[in-house]
Amino acid sequence: MDVAGAAERGTTERVLTLLGLLQQRQVWTGPDLADRLGVTPRTVRRDVDRLRTLGYRVHASQGVGGGYQLGPGQDLPPLLLDDEEAIVTAVSLLIGAVGAGDAALRALSKLDRVLPTRLRHEVRALSGSVESFDGARTPVDSDVLMTLARACRDEVEIGFDYPTGNVARSRRVEPYRLVASDRRWYLFAFDLDRDDWRTFRVDRMTEAAARTWHFRARVTPDAAAYVQEGVASRVYSRQARFLVHAPADVVRAQIPASAAVVRPRDSEHCEVLSGADNLDAVLLRVVLFGHDFQVLDPPELAARCHELAQRLLSAGTAGPADC
Structure with a gap:
């Protein structure tokens, strides 16, 4: 490749680099661009004129806060996308x-x-x-x-x-x-x-x-809410609702969005809707939140809470001779 061809390739690469820089930041000063490109501010001005010739709207402003800014709506898209x-x-x-x-x-x-x-x-x-x-x-x-x-x-x-x-x-x-x-x-x-x-x-x-x-x-x-509720509850054979004594934001941070729908009741309480094929799994999840709660639905799950509580109490009071 001759000297002129090498110089032209270098100019093209530099102009493309300039375009990339203008896309990265809202406003660039001339000295900043010159420093990044390793050229003089005069060369930066020439390269900006080349971009304008190609159809890119590069705005220039003077004074404090001024500089070069790439405008929207180019006549020629950077990637030539149809x-x-x-x-x-x-x-x-x-x-x-x-x-x-x-x-x-x-x-x-x-x-x-x-x-x-x-x-x-x-x-x-x-x-x-x-x-x-x-x-x-x-x-x-x-x-x-x-x-x-x-x-x-x-x-x-x-x-x-x-x-x-x-x-x-x-x-x-x-x-x-x-x-x-x-x-x-x-x-x-x-x-x-x-x-x-x-x-x-x-x-x-x-x-x-x-x-x-x-x-x-x-x-x-609401599309996102409808899909979330479906993923968290409707796709399962059993659903459960709980009143949890904690703010909704706190509970949302404790459970994936796909596992439960959390609705605020007031600043200190929220309702949790979740589903599973086995409601014991849902009950355990709510217990592990670490907050007081009540079962709202289904009624038989409240009875299941008492049954499991008695089992846990028995496990906690059993001595070595009972094992």
Whole structure:
């Protein structure tokens, strides 16, 4: 490579580095950028002009607090993403944001900030279709997740196969929200065949496809709360309710969101709703909170408390000769 070619490559790499720096911070002073790039402030000004020529809106201001700032709505996206690529990228970042935390959230925010208005609206619409009450873990097919998210955004019916017992049955729903729990992704939707709200695990869906029929949005329950209550109680054969003598925030910190719904009663009491196939497990969980409590439902669980209490008292008073 000749000297001119090497110089051009060096300029290109430096301009790309400058673009990355402008995306990392709201405002940069000229001397700060020059120091980071190892060039003079005059070279920084020339590189900023190159970015403007390429379609990036770089604002410059004078005085205290002034400097260079990358504006939103570029004519030329940094990654040259088309609509489909922007949606796929946003879905991937949303998955990472729920499971991986700040790094993915920063990347999603950066993507939203520098894309043109048309693509930014696509990403924001997709983000509005996702809710969470904890962090997701179980991997899901990104194509299925993207299909569901777009159907939520566009308000179109969606069909998929879903197992009922040992048989996969076709379902036809109006999708409203994707909700992430501590382990899985769920679709909150209105089941047209059952004429009621339902929760579906995304990892159990197959053959998911959007239909052409648009629906009129219904008045909906709180999606995250509905799915959380379903995960914590409705999917189990037995449910229990307790009045716990502790603030709701304290109890929420003691139990995963997928294991129980905690509702405040007042500043010093809360109601805990949980489910299990064996209510002894739920009872033990509430005992281990370390707070006073009363059983609200079912009535037979209160009798079970007395039975277990007598057994524990007997265990505590048994001497060596009784063993």
